[in-house]
Amino acid sequence: MGKEIEKKYVLHTYPTDLxxxxxxxxxxxxxxxxxxxxxxxxxxxxxxxxxxxMTHKAGKGLVREETEFDIGAGIYEQLIGKLEVTPLIKTRKKVNWNDYHFDLDIYHNTVQKNLITIEIEFAEEADVEHFQKPDWFGEDVTGESQYVNSVLWEHIQSAAK
Structure with a gap:
């Protein structure tokens, strides 16, 4: 099991020069x-x-355990077909900025309209302390439940009923 050390921010504007x-x-x-x-x-x-x-995550907040592995299209389709649910759909833009790599997510079907987040993963917990977020990042929402993808997905399911 690997360790995921990640901070998440909400973007209020989308920078065009990334x-x-x-x-x-x-x-x-x-x-x-x-x-x-x-x-x-x-x-x-x-x-x-x-x-x-397929990904298993354990824990909450800044540091979580994560195990991810590839599966085939057939297994994916079997799992999805049996559930009869709506997936969370987003466009992810992988961004380089200075010496950092970010994942900028534009959500398409969440209950929260026009939601855009940016996530940064760190190799070590100590790296988090040295990170200076750029001005355009917005507020830190790491671990806040309304921005956790599984919660966003659950809201989509509730809205579909």
Whole structure:
């Protein structure tokens, strides 16, 4: 199991001069969630190519345990087909800025309209203390439940009923 050390911010404006190195379309569905764990599947479309993953996360806030592995399209379709749910859909832009790499997520079907977040992963917990966020980042929402993807997904399911 790997460790994920990540901070998340809400963007109120979308900077147009970013160094975008990759764009992904992400459809993610949660198979199980609890207060401290999630199990999700994702379909990622990168340059027209589809990839499928399954991810288990444990913990909350800044540091969580994460295990992710590839699955086949058939397994993904079987899991999604049995659930009859709506995936969380977002466009992820991988951004380089100074010596950092960010994931900028533009959400398409959340209850929160026009939601854009940016996440940064750190190699070590000590790196978090040295990070100076750029002015355009917005507020730090790390660990705030209304911005956790599994909660956003659950709100989509509730709205669909």
């Amino acid at each position: 160094d975008i190195v990759e764009t992904q379309e992400i459809h993610q569905t949660y198979l199980a969630t609890s207060e401290s764990e999630t199990l999700r599947v994702r379909k990622l479309v990168i340059n027209g190519q589809e990839q499928f993953t």
